[in-house]
Amino acid sequence: MKIYDCIVIGAGVVGTSIFNKLTRIGKTCLLLDKASDVATGASKANSGIVHAGYDPKPESLKAKLNVRGNKLYPQICQRLGVKLNHCGALVVGNDLEKIESLHQRAKLNGVKTEIWGKQQIQNKVPCINDDINSALYAVDSYVVSPYLFTISLADEAILNGGEIALEEDLISVKKKDCFEITTKKGTYYSNHIINSAGAGYNDVAKILGTEQKPLEFRRGEYFVFDKTYNLDVPCTIFPLPSVVSKGILVTPTVDGNFLVGPTSDESDDCTKVTSKGLQKIKENVMTTIKGINFKKSIRQFSGIRVICGNDFVIEKSKLVDGVINLAGLCSPALTSAPAIAEMVLDLLGYENKELDNLKQIEPYVMFKDKPKDEQQKLLATDENYKNIVCKCEKITKGDILFALNRPLKVHSVDGVKRRTNAGMGGCQGGFCFPKVVENIAQENGIEFEKVLKENRGSEVAVGEIREVHHD
Numbered sequence: 001m002k003i004y005d006c007i008v009i010g011a012g013v014v015g016t017s018i019f020n021k022l023t024r025i026g027k028t029c030l031l032l033d034k035a036s037d038v039a040t041g042a043s044k045a046n047s048g049i050v051h052a053g054y055d056p057k058p059e060s061l062k063a064k065l066n067v068r069g070n071k072l073y074p075q076i077c078q079r080l081g082v083k084l085n086h087c088g089a090l091v092v093g094n095d096l097e098k099i100e101s102l103h104q105r106a107k108l109n110g111v112k113t114e115i116w117g118k119q120q121i122q123n124k125v126p127c128i129n130d131d132i133n134s135a136l137y138a139v140d141s142y143v144v145s146p147y148l149f150t151i152s153l154a155d156e157a158i159l160n161g162g163e164i165a166l167e168e169d170l171i172s173v174k175k176k177d178c179f180e181i182t183t184k185k186g187t188y189y190s191n192h193i194i195n196s197a198g199a200g201y202n203d204v205a206k207i208l209g210t211e212q213k214p215l216e217f218r219r220g221e222y223f224v225f226d227k228t229y230n231l232d233v234p235c236t237i238f239p240l241p242s243v244v245s246k247g248i249l250v251t252p253t254v255d256g257n258f259l260v261g262p263t264s265d266e267s268d269d270c271t272k273v274t275s276k277g278l279q280k281i282k283e284n285v286m287t288t289i290k291g292i293n294f295k296k297s298i299r300q301f302s303g304i305r306v307i308c309g310n311d312f313v314i315e316k317s318k319l320v321d322g323v324i325n326l327a328g329l330c331s332p333a334l335t336s337a338p339a340i341a342e343m344v345l346d347l348l349g350y351e352n353k354e355l356d357n358l359k360q361i362e363p364y365v366m367f368k369d370k371p372k373d374e375q376q377k378l379l380a381t382d383e384n385y386k387n388i389v390c391k392c393e394k395i396t397k398g399d400i401l402f403a404l405n406r407p408l409k410v411h412s413v414d415g416v417k418r419r420t421n422a423g424m425g426g427c428q429g430g431f432c433f434p435k436v437v438e439n440i441a442q443e444n445g446i447e448f449e450k451v452l453k454e455n456r457g458s459e460v461a462v463g464e465i466r467e468v469h470h471d
């Protein structure tokens with residue numbers, strides 16, 4: 001019977017950061033999730049901003065963990081080979097008093113900001129509205145791919161001895177000498193449990209017998225724009241924040257396009273996109289940016305914020321010894337995730353001392369982004385790199401096979417999309433979708449009909465409607 005030091009429930013960016021950190025200090029750890037991949041909850045549907053930390057209330061957990069997380073990101077992304085764009089962020093508006101107070105708050109949080117006037121703003125962002133006169137510039141704001149960051153953390157942790165159990169349904173948890181966790185697939189044993197199940201926090205808390213929390217859900221909807229639309233968005237652009245949100249922002253992505261959103265509307269735990277929400281984005285963004293052509297949008301999506309009062313809840317359970325509760329990890333928890341992992345280590349009484357002999361992963365660098373000499377070598381040795389699967393994003397079959405053969409196995413089309421960008425371009429998978437399904441089936445040795453779009457129940461095909469001749 002194997003007894004893990006820790007079982008982490010919930011494989012978003014927070015759970016996966018904790019999982020990664022635990023393996024790096026030599027603890028045995030299992031990351032468990034009901035979904036078919038990591039980063040399928042809030043961690044796949046957000047703005048992807050590594051916030052500088054000028055916004056959270058000084059002394060709050062949000063402020064401390066944001067600022068610490070922001071400092072940790074560059075070194076972790078460098079280690080993982082994950083792109084991190086040091087683009088900076090501008091908070092624009094004409095209420096100089098509010099901008100001054102954000103600047104003061106930034107100082108209290110230990111964050112570097114500058115106050116800019118009209119000319120400086122227009123020089124940086126030519127598409128800014130002509131009537132914007134002042135802004136706060138946060139120097140150390142970055143953008144990252146939140147899912148590739150999470151996936152790479154998971155890959156690295158597995159390479160260093162961590163284990164992952166996906167598509168798991170929790171049935172019961174008993175505590176004897178250690179925890180006995182029974183799922184529909186089997187039984188696992190552990191000395192500690194970390195509940196990082198995001199929107200599912202209370203479902204897991206109920207099974208664990210730990211504290212349930214009053215959670216509020218707020219949906220954030222977005223427009224994604226085509227790469228071919230060359231509106232110059234050199235940095236993240238926020239309006240002045242309100243009590244409930246940071247407002248409708250425009251931000252570059254690490255992939256060279258940009259996002260506009262998110263809304264912040266009360267909701268249930270459902271990632272739908274609404275015409276009302278999209279209309280709100282169009283109306284609000286006009287106050288900061290001029291002339292966005294929404295016909296150049298290629299997709300809309302939404303993510304759910306899970307809120308519990310005014311701050312993050314990160315605590316030892318008082319009801320069940322050995323459980324750590326993580327609730328209400330809304331923004332800036334993507335930024336804070338590496339720092340949350342450090343805090344959890346501390347709560348568990350573990351020293352943050354990493355092992356010397358840790359293995360490094362090969363980064364997700366697609367063929368088109370590799371240096372010329374490496375491309376030549378691949379073309380000479382592997383036919384698959386001559387075969388373009390996704391024409392919009394120029395992703396080759398070699399790239400898809402690389403993604404399918406990583407430490408964390410993937411068997412969904414969306415999982416391949418998050419790892420390679422195949423299907424993220426102008427045609428949104430219209431051309432490459434069946435080819436990706438075919439590659440997943442062949443590489444994983446499963447039938448075409450068993451391939452998932454995302455989670456269980458999302459099989460992409462039910463059978464052939466006519467005989468198909470594959471060349």
Ligand SMILES: Cc1cc2nc3c(=O)[nH]c(=O)nc-3n(C[C@H](O)[C@H](O)[C@H](O)COP(=O)(O)OP(=O)(O)OC[C@H]3O[C@@H](n4cnc5c(N)ncnc54)[C@H](O)[C@@H]3O)c2cc1C
Binds near residue numbers: 010039204302303
């Ligand atoms: C619209 C929006 C914009 C945001 N923008 C930013 C930003 O720019 N910067 C920033 O720092 N933060 C941002 N955030 C916040 C950030 O995205 C989240 O705080 C972060 O992703 C939370 O990560 P998590 O791991 O706690 O949760 P999640 O990513 O939701 O992961 C929870 C996991 O638990 C699993 N789970 C749930 N129930 C169960 C169960 N019963 N059994 C097993 N597993 C279960 C789920 O499948 C999921 O994988 C934004 C959030 C939203 C919604």
